[in-house]
Amino acid sequence: MTRRTGRRPGNPDTREAILDAARAAFAERGFDAASIRGIAATAGVDPALVHHYFGSKDQLFLAAMNFPVDPGQMVPRVLAGDREGVGERLVRTFLSIWDSPAGSAGVALLRSAVSNEWTARLLREFITTQVLRRVLDQLDVDPAELPLRGSLVATQLIGLAMIRHVVRMEPVASADPETLVAAIGPTIQRYVTGELPT
């Protein structure tokens, strides 16, 4: 038996079978209802193998989305600091990912989501469970308002990504990140902590 070195252990066919089953489960049932056990059964493998290859359900979701950044590592950057600065920090962190090489994966994800209902569902689950819930859960926000606040934040951030990286409309397309942080941060802040229509 040869010793493996790369970051991705396991038989490629088995890995792909698990990822296919995971995408189907996350899209059809949603992140919360999908289970490692059910995904393993669909892929015809033992649940322990899924954990062995991919780790947690969060990590399996990131792998299934082919997402190169772990939002779980970003959230502490957004939360570090006062509550009144969360809007600016969220925009700054968002831009730092999209303006990095990882941004091309984001563009690919947007492309796929607009042409494919399935990917749109995955993207919706991803934004909700991996990004917004983690941030909003840590802030003192009325739980009943979380869904509206979260999806309002999503309108502004997905639109920022679309105009800066897909449609490439100037001057937003090549603006200094801090200009956009100053302009758009207050919008996010209002959606997260401001008054909402009832």
Next chain:
Amino acid sequence: MTRRTGRRPGNPDTREAILDAARAAFAERGFDAASIRGIAATAGVDPALVHHYFGSKDQLFLAAMNFPVDPGQMVPRVLAGDREGVGERLVRTFLSIWDSPAGSAGVALLRSAVSNEWTARLLREFITTQVLRRVLDQLDVDPAELPLRGSLVATQLIGLAMIRHVVRMEPVASADPETLVAAIGPTIQRYVTGELPT
């Protein structure tokens, strides 16, 4: 010679040749630099025929984009009223188009723009020259700030369309339009008339 009745006069091949030439010209040169004369030359027809079939350059652009609504007819609805209400009126008008049967053409346009650099350029020209310029030109805004204000407005509106009609994230996807007008109107208002970072 038979009498024609439908809304679309002319030889279908000639119409398509003109529309193809128009899409190429608007995408490559931009709306302002593209000319009816140049488009007619590319299509191998007389400029008078282009006017006869499509009317003005604005109308030719709408036909080339296959856009079912004339933004020129929407702008008066946005401008009617006080300056402090322009944000809410822009969101209300935007939603009235996207929530109507015409919205499916908008979704098709977004789909095409994210997968096709050419359509992305057309969409950029469309938003800039047919929508934002018409609105912002009528408001008392520093002309030097128009591009930034316009593209900030575009980030919020295109993101609203994405989350409500493409990704379909709740509760934005099925929210009452007036809830979204109240939540997002102030954002647009700030981008149009508020303080901007320098």
